[in-house]
Amino acid sequence: xxxxxxxxxxxxxxxxxxxxxxxxxxxxxxxxxxxxxxxxxxxxxxxxxxxxxxxxxxxxxxxxxxxxxxxxxxxxxxxxxxxxxxxxxxxxxxxxxxxxxxxxx
Amino acid sequence: xxxxxxxxxxxxxxxxxxxxxxxxxxxxxxxxxxxxxxxxxxxxxxxxxxxxxxxxxxxxxxxxxxxxxxxxxxxxxxxxxxxxxxxxxxxxxxxxxxxxxxxxxxxxxxxxxxxxxxxxxxxxxxxxxxxxxxxxxxxxxxxxxxxxxxxxxxxxxxxxxxxxxxxxxxxxxxxxxxxxxxxxxxxxxxxxxxxxxxxxxxxxxxxxxxxxxxxxxxxxxxxxxx
Numbered sequence: 001x002x003x004x005x006x007x008x009x010x011x012x013x014x015x016x017x018x019x020x021x022x023x024x025x026x027x028x029x030x031x032x033x034x035x036x037x038x039x040x041x042x043x044x045x046x047x048x049x050x051x052x053x054x055x056x057x058x059x060x061x062x063x064x065x066x067x068x069x070x071x072x073x074x075x076x077x078x079x080x081x082x083x084x085x086x087x088x089x090x091x092x093x094x095x096x097x098x099x100x101x102x103x104x105x
Numbered sequence: 106x107x108x109x110x111x112x113x114x115x116x117x118x119x120x121x122x123x124x125x126x127x128x129x130x131x132x133x134x135x136x137x138x139x140x141x142x143x144x145x146x147x148x149x150x151x152x153x154x155x156x157x158x159x160x161x162x163x164x165x166x167x168x169x170x171x172x173x174x175x176x177x178x179x180x181x182x183x184x185x186x187x188x189x190x191x192x193x194x195x196x197x198x199x200x201x202x203x204x205x206x207x208x209x210x211x212x213x214x215x216x217x218x219x220x221x222x223x224x225x226x227x228x229x230x231x232x233x234x235x236x237x238x239x240x241x242x243x244x245x246x247x248x249x250x251x252x253x254x255x256x257x258x259x260x261x262x263x264x265x266x267x268x269x270x271x272x273x274x275x276x277x278x279x280x281x282x283x284x285x286x287x288x289x290x291x292x293x294x295x296x297x298x299x300x301x302x303x304x305x306x307x308x309x310x311x312x313x314x315x316x317x318x319x320x321x322x323x324x325x326x327x328x329x330x331x
Contacts, residue, residue, distance in 0.1 A: 029128040045138045047145025050125055054117065054149065070127035 014044050014052040019061065019076060019084040026065055026075040029053065056080070109139065112146035244324025249301055252317050252329065254286060256301075290321070297321040 021027060021035045029049060037043045044052075053074065056062040061080035065073045076084065110122055134142075249256055285305040291298050301317040318328035 029124055030131040033128070033132060045141030045145075046125065046129055046132065046134070047138070047141035047143070047148075049128075050121055051145045051148050054121065067124070070123045072124040 014048050015056055015061075016084075016087060017042060017044065018049070018052055018056060018074075019080055019087075022062060022074060022076045022080075023084060026073040028068070028071040028073045030071070032074075109142050109146070112143060113149050117149045241322055241324040245299060245319050245321070246324075248319055248324060248326045249317065252301070252326070253306070254301060254303065254317075256286070256288070298327065 017036045017040065018032055021032045021039075027035065029046075033044055033046075033049055053062070057064065057074070060077055061083055062074045063077050065075060107126065110118055110125065113121075129138075132138075246256065285303075287302040287304060289300040289302060291300050297320075299319045299321050301319065303315045303317070316328075316330040317326065318330075319325065320327050
């Protein structure tokens with residue numbers, strides 16, 4: 001799946017970070033923000049985070065769970081898991097291809 | 106910051122408001138976050154996916170939504186920029202990578218344009234000082250010029266930097282028109298002053314004053330002494 005073609009637009013990067021963060025289990029907004037910051041050094045602003053969450057949810061790639069207090073956890077759907085695998089595989093190919101070109105001949 | 110939520114369309118608020126406020130409560134909200142939220146609200150209003158979320162359309166239909174959007178967005182952007190420019194207070198004087206300050210010729214404060222405010226707001230130009238101080242600095246430079254001494258923008262910025270870190274210090278200023286001068290920062294009666302100490306003037310000189318006191322907060326001349 002190509003992120004752009006799924007309508008993620010300029011929030012594609014944030015969307016992928018969110019899906020990766022949900023890869024090891026459900027998380028609410030702050031937990032995602034914290035996980036992404038700690039793991040990748042990227043801080044998603046609250047506006048960016050919820051724009052991406054909203055789009056992913058509308059596209060059926062993530063789904064909301066029962067709210068805990070005021071916080072609502074999200075988890076990957078089956079479609080989201082498949083999309084994430086495809087996306088990461090594509091990025092892996094891209095990285096391998098790029099590194100291959102950089103390797104001394 | 107609950108007012109920020111009002112920028113979002115009703116379908117978005119009814120769906121995400123509570124958890125969004127919980128997130129903001131936990132994570133805090135920086136100035137950059139405020140802009141991020143404003144931009145997120147703009148995107149949410151323009152993004153057609155909102156209609157697919159199963160929420161009722163906004164009252165008055167699309168036309169009035171656009172008018173409402175324009176008004177709210179303009180007000181929101183204006184308020185955000187004013188907040189950023191005048192409420193945030195002094196910016197720590199260091200670069201984003203934590204490197205110590207070194208004067209850079211690229212620093213420009215000749216005009217405080219809306220673009221400067223945008224740059225400042227988005228944090229792209231970390232070396233920008235608060236807009237209020239930039240205006241004061243321009244006034245101070247103009248004041249110095251009236252006393253017969255021109256100092257460069259770079260020197261003026263250096264004055265600000267020293268003032269922020271080393272009160273009651275002096276440093277040489279490469280004044281133009283043959284002047285040799287020192288700029289000192291000093292505190293008196295709770296006010297911070299820049300004191301321009303004219304070490305040597307070109308002859309003849311219209312102004313014999315050797316010490317020129319400028320209020321650092323306003324840039325206005327407060328005293329001249331021989």
